[in-house]
Ligand SMILES: Nc1nc2c(ncn2[C@@H]2O[C@H](COP(=O)(O)OP(=O)(O)O)[C@@H](O)[C@H]2O)c(=O)[nH]1
């Protein structure tokens with residue numbers, strides 16, 4: 001799969017995003033990392049031009065509450081509704097359902113094993129092959145059950 | 149599924165995408181580039197015009213870390229300021245173990261996700277020695293047909309497959325840096341033969357001028373040396389000269405010949421490796437099956453003169 005890993009917002013730590021990028025590469029995927037401090041518009045532009053299947057968003061500083069939904073909305077406007085969006089970082093449990101509501105399919109907390117993330121990507125691939133909705137704008141209520 | 153005169157559903161979809169891409173739709177171009185990468189685009193069926201060697205497809209090659217991506221960013225802003233649209237194909241190696249790849253050239257190209265006159269696409273080599281060079285050739289042609297005035301192909305100039313990739317460019321620029329002995333590496337890889345221009349990047353660093361004159365001296369032995377220029381992606385020095393030199397480059401017959409040869413070999417590789425029965429042939433050869441050996445003799449007869 002082609003996966004964009006992006007870091008919206010202003011905080012300057014991208015060690016986590018880089019670890020995820022490398023783990024997905026080692027899982028056999030083609031990973032495009034966008035670098036620090038990207039705006040939602042810039043992230044969507046990268047997903048669009050690179051024709052990515054998935055987009056992983058990383059946030060440590062509360063950027064998720066506003067920026068993740070914004071990215072999802074812009075993706076749909078850019079005709080990228082079939083792109084699967086997932087998130088990672090420090091995102092409180094009680095704020096996750098809002099993110100699922102805007103079309104995100106998984107949220108991974110700080111302690112997530114890399115294996116779980118590659119399992120998630122495989123599951124997305126399977127679902128695409130069998131025609132089940134996984135994209136940010138494709139509806140359906142499937143989300144990844146953490147640790148399941 | 150066959151429809152009409154040998155056109156498949158896929159071909160019709162590609163035609164539709166091409167129409168949209170030519171009208172400036174980024175999503176359609178991106179989808180078509182994926183199809184090219186998957187080997188799902190037949191240039192002939194698509195009715196794509198052959199690219200005329202007019203110097204607008206430029207290969208940028210050199211060892212990792214010499215500053216290819218940073219220099220490309222400088223060219224992107226230089227040309228887009230002049231109102232030109234520029235496409236980039238950035239090729240990075242796939243891991244031979246996992247098959248995955250980290251495609252990181254965009255990070256160095258700030259225009260990639262903000263300048264509307266720029267389209268950057270990352271390609272992984274996917275360990276397919278036969279198909280990729282031909283695919284990159286087709287992809288650059290597609291970008292040219294979709295309104296991009298210039299296309300840059302970035303690749304690490306090591307290994308036969310990657311040399312073959314840049315051979316699909318009209319002109320090839322070899323990037324060096326002062327801090328390393330890349331010249332020898334490039335020479336070994338056969339890169340010098342293909343280069344029309346050599347840029348010694350990082351001219352802001354100690355030793356750049358000395359490196360440039362060493363390269364010049366080394367090349368003089370070879371007869372028709374390409375021009376050698378100094379530049380710095382860091383402070384912008386030499387970028388304008390670099391860009392204008394690219395425009396005025398004469399076609400060197402030596403480099404021209406070398407490129408034509410690499411393209412021919414790439415087309416041959418690709419045709420051979422994309423045969424449906426290629427694994428049968430290879431298995432046959434392993435088992436010393438006389439049918440497979442006859443096939444090789446029959447089809448490669450002319451190779452022995
Ligand atoms: N000092 C100096 N550093 C540079 C220059 N151009 C690039 N670099 C640095 O060289 C490193 C590699 O650059 P990059 O463009 O990614 O190289 P590539 O692997 O050839 O594409 C980066 O850390 C850049 O900041 C330059 O002109 N001067």
Ligand SMILES: [Mg+2]
Nearest residue numbers: 216217253302
């Ligand atoms: Mg690079």
